[in-house]
Amino acid sequence: xxxxxxxxxxxxxxxxxxxxxxxxxxxxxxxxxxxxxxxxxxxxxxxxxxxxxxxxxxxxxxxxxxxxxxxxxxxxxxxxxxxxxxxxxxxxxxxxxxxxxxxxxxxxxxxxxxxxxxxxxxxxxxxxxxxxxxxxxxxxxxxxxxxxxxxxxxxxxxxxxxxxxxxxxxxxxxxxxxxxxxxxxxxxxxxxxxxxxxxxxxxxxxxxxxxxxxxxxxxxxxxxxxxxxxxxxxxxxxxxxxxxxxxxxxxxxxxxxxxxxxxxxxxxxxxxxxxxxxxxxxxxxxxxxxxxxxxxxxxxxxxxxxxxxxxxxxxxxxxxxxxxxxxxxxxxxxxxxxxxxxxxxxxxxxxxxxxxxxxxxxxxxxxxxxxxxxxxxxxxxxxxxxxxxxxxxxxxxxxxxxxxxxxxxxxxxxxxxxxxxxxxxxxxxxxxxxxxxxxxxxxxxxxxxxxxxxxxxxxxxxxxxxxxxxxxxxxxxxxxxxxxxxxxxxxxxxxxxxxxxxxxxxxxxxxxxxxxxxxxxxxxxxxxxxxxxxxxxxxxxxxxxxxxxxxxxxxxxxxxxxxxxxxxxxxxxxxxxxxxxxxxxxxxxxxxxxxxxxxxxxxxxxxxxxxxxxxxxxxxxxxxxxxxxxxxxxxxxxxxxxxxxxxxxxxxxxxxxxxxxxxxxxxxxxxxxxxxxxxxxxxxxxxxxxxxxxxxxxxxxxxxxxxxxxxxxxxxxxxxxxxxxxxxxxxxxxxxxxxxxxxxxxxxxxxxxxxxxxxxxxxxxxxxxxxxxxxxxxxxxxxxxxxxxxxxxxxxxxx
Numbered sequence: 001x002x003x004x005x006x007x008x009x010x011x012x013x014x015x016x017x018x019x020x021x022x023x024x025x026x027x028x029x030x031x032x033x034x035x036x037x038x039x040x041x042x043x044x045x046x047x048x049x050x051x052x053x054x055x056x057x058x059x060x061x062x063x064x065x066x067x068x069x070x071x072x073x074x075x076x077x078x079x080x081x082x083x084x085x086x087x088x089x090x091x092x093x094x095x096x097x098x099x100x101x102x103x104x105x106x107x108x109x110x111x112x113x114x115x116x117x118x119x120x121x122x123x124x125x126x127x128x129x130x131x132x133x134x135x136x137x138x139x140x141x142x143x144x145x146x147x148x149x150x151x152x153x154x155x156x157x158x159x160x161x162x163x164x165x166x167x168x169x170x171x172x173x174x175x176x177x178x179x180x181x182x183x184x185x186x187x188x189x190x191x192x193x194x195x196x197x198x199x200x201x202x203x204x205x206x207x208x209x210x211x212x213x214x215x216x217x218x219x220x221x222x223x224x225x226x227x228x229x230x231x232x233x234x235x236x237x238x239x240x241x242x243x244x245x246x247x248x249x250x251x252x253x254x255x256x257x258x259x260x261x262x263x264x265x266x267x268x269x270x271x272x273x274x275x276x277x278x279x280x281x282x283x284x285x286x287x288x289x290x291x292x293x294x295x296x297x298x299x300x301x302x303x304x305x306x307x308x309x310x311x312x313x314x315x316x317x318x319x320x321x322x323x324x325x326x327x328x329x330x331x332x333x334x335x336x337x338x339x340x341x342x343x344x345x346x347x348x349x350x351x352x353x354x355x356x357x358x359x360x361x362x363x364x365x366x367x368x369x370x371x372x373x374x375x376x377x378x379x380x381x382x383x384x385x386x387x388x389x390x391x392x393x394x395x396x397x398x399x400x401x402x403x404x405x406x407x408x409x410x411x412x413x414x415x416x417x418x419x420x421x422x423x424x425x426x427x428x429x430x431x432x433x434x435x436x437x438x439x440x441x442x443x444x445x446x447x448x449x450x451x452x453x454x455x456x457x458x459x460x461x462x463x464x465x466x467x468x469x470x471x472x473x474x475x476x477x478x479x480x481x482x483x484x485x486x487x488x489x490x491x492x493x494x495x496x497x498x499x500x501x502x503x504x505x506x507x508x509x510x511x512x513x514x515x516x517x518x519x520x521x522x523x524x525x526x527x528x529x530x531x532x533x534x535x536x537x538x539x540x541x542x543x544x545x546x547x548x549x550x551x552x553x554x555x556x557x558x559x560x561x562x563x564x565x566x567x568x569x570x571x572x573x574x575x576x577x578x579x580x581x582x583x584x585x586x587x588x589x590x591x592x593x594x595x596x597x598x599x600x601x602x603x604x605x606x607x608x609x610x611x612x613x614x615x616x617x618x619x620x621x622x623x624x625x626x627x628x629x630x631x632x633x634x635x636x637x638x639x640x641x642x643x644x645x646x647x648x649x650x651x652x653x654x655x656x657x658x659x660x661x662x663x664x665x666x667x668x669x670x671x672x673x674x675x676x677x678x679x680x681x682x683x684x685x686x687x688x689x690x691x692x693x694x695x696x697x698x699x700x701x702x703x704x705x706x707x708x709x710x711x712x713x714x715x716x717x718x719x720x721x722x723x724x725x726x727x728x729x730x731x732x733x734x735x736x737x738x739x740x741x742x743x744x745x746x747x748x749x750x751x752x753x754x755x756x757x758x759x760x761x762x763x764x765x766x767x768x769x770x771x772x773x774x775x776x777x778x779x780x781x782x783x784x785x786x787x788x789x790x791x792x793x794x795x796x797x798x799x
């Protein structure tokens with residue numbers, strides 16, 4: 001009997017301590033005691049007749065050998081304890097379903113209901129067994145055990161021992177194999193470890209390995225979520241021929257077949273996230289002594305396998321790297337993960353070192369009951385807080401079974417399915433790739449996904465705008481001449497006046513040599529004059545070259561000389577200060593000088609006729625030139641065509657559904673290409689521009705007041721400015737149509753914008769591709785996407 005067993009704990013105590021692993025489960029269970037996530041369950045199909053009474057005896061004898069299952073838990077002053085009792089399980093329940101139309105389905109339904117039922121760990125049955133008769137030669141043995149009692153290794157050990165005893169009972173001989181070890185011996189073994197130098201050495205290894213607290217990479221978006229419900233599972237089967245390829249790769253790398261599988265998961269995570277610092281959870285038995293290896297119980301561990309993966313790493317180098325790091329992990333596998341979390345101060349915030357785990361179960365292939373073959377099905381291996389891949393050999397000759405278990409709070413069924421198919425595709429490609437193939441070159445997308453990304457998403461063709469920007473704005477001016485086109489510092493400029501002034505200035509610029517394939521620089525303060533000048537340059541057929549007067553004089557001089565601008569439109573103040581030392585040979589047209597005012601006023605305000613232009617503008621002529629900093633720090637000119645500009649403006653008209661009732665608060669420096677959208681988009685739709693001055697555009701509070709004062713409905717800004725604006729929590733900004741571009745948009749900020757705005761659009765693209773290359777509506781469930789290509793363009797991601 002249990003009481004007669006001799007060990008440090010059982011010989012002198014009526015209650016036993018919990019192992020470190022048991023304590024981890026105990027405290028985790030207390031967070032949600034009504035959850036069934038710590039119920040471990042599986043069933044074994046026995047392909048042959050079963051003697052129910054003999055199986056009942058075999059289960060009971062195995063329980064008595066170890067004592068693991070004959071305990072009750074209780075809370076004492078110093079914490080939870082486990083108390084040995086005569087019997088803690090209800091015994092084998094026998095259920096005859098052989099007369100049912102689909103007995104296996106009925107058995108599975110029964111098991112699913114039992115497995116999903118919460119267990120009262122102080123008063124309920126922590127272990128349950130049931131035998132289902134499906135037919136004379138077809139039985140199912142089901143076992144459900146709380147993780148507090150046993151881990152996966154211990155469960156398999158117990159199952160194998162039951163099979164040995166059962167076979168012996170039916171043959172009338174002594175069971176083969178050795179009796180199971182005792183629970184007390186397992187606890188003795190752990191106590192010896194925790195008081196040994198090995199424990200201190202393992203602790204030092206793990207703390208040093210993770211002292212920098214790497215981010216836990218996940219395939220899901222957003223914050224981690226506690227597993228409060230049953231995980232979602234999808235199955236896949238790797239054929240025997242495909243498993244052989246895995247074995248071949250392992251043999252060539254002089255390691256076991258499990259290593260390439262783990263390497264594939266790590267490389268997949270690297271490829272999907274772009275992270276080079278990959279940490280996977282790897283369950284281990286934590287049994288390094290002969291005693292521990294023969295006792296069912298809960299001492300297993302799940303440790304972080306940290307890998308460094310680069311796209312240029314070869315397949316063979318990847319497998320060797322994983323083998324080396326896995327070898328280190330196994331040497332230090334007994335140090336409890338929960339101890340490591342406490343050492344790193346992660347427990348209070350419920351933080352983990354990994355999200356994705358890989359559990360490879362190499363046992364259970366040849367389990368037989370009195371000579372009858374079996375098929376083992378794992379139903380639950382414990383909680384899944386993110387994504388867990390459980391990989392185990394299938395039935396004889398059937399390759400590998402791969403279960404994708406996911407936290408339904410983190411992944412949808414469609415997302416699990418997509419990862420399942422994509423990973424299997426990647427694994428097959430990895431095992432057939434040449435050893436010197438860079439990991440980044442191993443195809444990851446499935447054929448259907450590749451077609452979608454390269455073809456379907458790039459089908460953006462639609463008719464190009466038949467009317468140019470200049471004509472559209474002129475039509476607006478003719479239709480609603482009194483409507484406000486621009487307002488700055490409280491001074492409005494009507495569409496009719498904008499058109500007249502731009503026509504006069506255009507004639508003045510043509511006289512100075514402005515025309516197609518020539519550049520006219522703009523160096524003006526933020527004002528209505530800036531909009532007039534930009535439109536006037538476009539009317540001449542020339543390209544505008546925006547300059548920021550606040551840039552260093554050396555940069556302005558370089559840009560003016562390198563661009564060979566025919567003139568620079570500016571003010572007397574800027575011409576005599578910021579431009580004083582810049583490209584003296586470039587003509588200055590100072591809009592506020594008496595001479596310019598007088599000469600421009602004398603010119604016709606009527607629309608320009610084709611014969612007044614130096615040449616006829618073509619769609620492929622430059623519309624503007626933006627100088628970026630360049631990769632080397634030297635300013636680099638980027639030319640955008642008139643067709644490209646007209647295309648993005650036409651596209652954004654449709655995306656925003658902007659109308660003449662809208663007001664766009666313009667806050668972007670003219671030297672930044674997205675500023676062109678702030679000016680031209682409202683003008684072609686008949687909306688109004690609220691031009692923030694240089695002083696106003698840097699103050700979030702002032703911008704909020706400006707938006708309210710003029711009824712702004714639309715604002716485009718970088719994420720940095722949006723964050724500053726929304727931190728003020730000003731009601732004036734709520735309900736805006738929000739365009740965001742220029743920097744990566746964080747999901748937290750996107751959510752804040754979505755809650756505050758009436759519409760949020762994330763735009764992405766370098767200057768070379770005409771303001772935006774792609775746009776994405778930021779809606780519920782947005783996952784950091786940059787969206788789809790704009791009309792009449794294609795987007796490709798190159799490595």
